[in-house]
Amino acid sequence: MLSKFLPNEHVKSVFEIKAELLKEKGIKGIITDLDNTLVAWNVKNATPEVVSWFKSMQDHGIKVTIISNNKEERVKMFSEPLGTPYVFSARKPLKRAFKVAAKQMELKKEEIVVIGDQLLTDVLGGNSAGFYTVLVVPIVQTDEKITQFNRRIERKIMNYFRRKGKISWEDK
Numbered sequence: 001m002l003s004k005f006l007p008n009e010h011v012k013s014v015f016e017i018k019a020e021l022l023k024e025k026g027i028k029g030i031i032t033d034l035d036n037t038l039v040a041w042n043v044k045n046a047t048p049e050v051v052s053w054f055k056s057m058q059d060h061g062i063k064v065t066i067i068s069n070n071k072e073e074r075v076k077m078f079s080e081p082l083g084t085p086y087v088f089s090a091r092k093p094l095k096r097a098f099k100v101a102a103k104q105m106e107l108k109k110e111e112i113v114v115i116g117d118q119l120l121t122d123v124l125g126g127n128s129a130g131f132y133t134v135l136v137v138p139i140v141q142t143d144e145k146i147t148q149f150n151r152r153i154e155r156k157i158m159n160y161f162r163r164k165g166k167i168s169w170e171d172k
């Protein structure tokens with residue numbers, strides 16, 4: 001049952017995910033979380049690093065959609081300057097937003113990777129909807145209130161996986 005929480009891959013940062021490599025694997029699209037995945041949850045705009053990551057994906061023909069449980073104002077203000085499609089109030093881990101994003105990109109599940117910093121929303125949702133999931137280390141160690149609760153459960157699941165030898169990365 002807990003296997004739905006296990007990401008296919010784990011990286012330190014979204015910037016380790018390179019367009020060239022994705023392309024080699026036949027990936028044509030990315031569904032990514034926003035808060036603590038692309039920037040810290042309390043940073044309003046994309047950093048130069050985020051801008052160039054998006055540009056590199058675009059240059060390689062890889063489509064990116066941001067899906068976030070955060071509200072419209074936050075997600076719109078961040079995404080629009082990047083010229084990237086977005087879904088706000090996504091209600092992850094529900095599958096709907098993931099499916100909407102895939103449909104809008106006109107890509108198959110197998111052509112998309114889901115990236116996020118939380119097991120209980122991004123990974124669970126991405127796995128349930130049938131996507132390849134990549135967990136990143138949260139950009140900052142602080143979170144919004146609702147997320148703080150999720151993190152406590154997440155830590156327990158992580159420890160379980162670690163005991164079972166299913167994950168090898170260091171704790172954050």
Ligand SMILES: [Mg+2]
Binds near residue numbers: 033034036037118
């Ligand atoms: Mg997040």
